[in-house]
Amino acid sequence: MTSSASSRRDARRNHERLLAEARILFAERGIEAPLDELATRAQVGAGTVYRHFPTRDALVRELYDTGVAELHDFAPEILGAETGWRSVELYLERLAAWVAESPYLPAVMRRMAEIDPGYKPGTEFAEPIERLVSRAQAEGTLRPDVTGVDLSVLVDMLGSVGQYGGAYLPFWRRQLTIVLDGLRARPDVTPLPGVGLGFDAFHDMSHAKGPRTSRQGPRRARH
Structure with missing residues (x-):
């Protein structure tokens, strides 16, 4: 597998993980919950959150x-x-x-x-x-x-x-x-x-x- 294919796979996995954790976080704390907490729950860096979702x-x-x-x-x-x-x-x-x-x-x-x-x-x-x-x-x-x-x-x-x-x-x-x-x-x-x-x-x-x-x-x- 090429490095670019591996990167795309990782990006898709991170994207789906962020969506899944956002559903849980927003259900628990509302849609104004800190996106830094979303990063923590998804086990990714804050920069990864903003690369996938530049804004709330x-x-x-x-x-x-x-x-x-x-x-x-x-x-x-x-x-x-x-x-x-x-x-x-x-x-x-x-x-x-x-x-x-x-x-x-x-x-x-x-x-x-x-x-x-x-x-x-x-x-x-x-x-x-x-x-x-x-x-x-x-x-x-x-x-x-x-x-x-x-x-x-x-x-x-x-x-x-x-x-x-x-x-x-x-x-x-x-x-x-x-x-x-x-x-x-x-x-x-x-x-x-x-x-x-x-x-x-x-x-x-x-x-x-x-x-x-x-x-x-x-x-x-x-x-």
């Missing part, structure tokens, strides 16, 4: 884009399920587990909305989710007044159990079962009040939720 925002953007890529990975199983109802089950189960196990995500989403307000790759999932909903409703298994945004909000609600830490993760499927029972079509269902939110509005709302982290202070303090 560069790291946040990659974590965000990695999350979008992971959503794409879920799609074949969810959309290819044997029934529409099974697609609904898988959508809630897979995505809520992903959010619950990634408590850094809300802060990353908020920061991305500040960094690049026009960057909205998540909206590409609106049409597939609506197709999923329509399919289940056509089967008569999903209540007819539920929208794709309703399911997305439920993912956020179920995923919020991640705030309790890993100790609660073995138990969150209790809430998932309650939610799924409430989504099933049946004659005595209570009509949902009001009109459902649109996907664009939901995207903007979900990226602005929760307390904002202050961006005050010297610019260099955020590196």
Whole structure:
């Protein structure tokens, strides 16, 4: 193996290690955690961190884009399920587990909305989710007044159990079962009040939720 190939391999390994440790660090201490600590946890020098991520925002953007890529990975199983109802089950189960196990995500989403307000790759999932909903409703298994945004909000609600830490993760499927029972079509269902939110509005709302982290202070303090 040539020295250049070995260097590229080491660089890729360091990059992946930094991303993995950043997820843990940001989940524990928030996205303003010192990047010097990230270097310590990843067992690399501070210079290595800044070569891969010149600014904190560069790291946040990659974590965000990695999350979008992971959503794409879920799609074949969810959309290819044997029934529409099974697609609904898988959508809630897979995505809520992903959010619950990634408590850094809300802060990353908020920061991305500040960094690049026009960057909205998540909206590409609106049409597939609506197709999923329509399919289940056509089967008569999903209540007819539920929208794709309703399911997305439920993912956020179920995923919020991640705030309790890993100790609660073995138990969150209790809430998932309650939610799924409430989504099933049946004659005595209570009509949902009001009109459902649109996907664009939901995207903007979900990226602005929760307390904002202050961006005050010297610019260099955020590196």
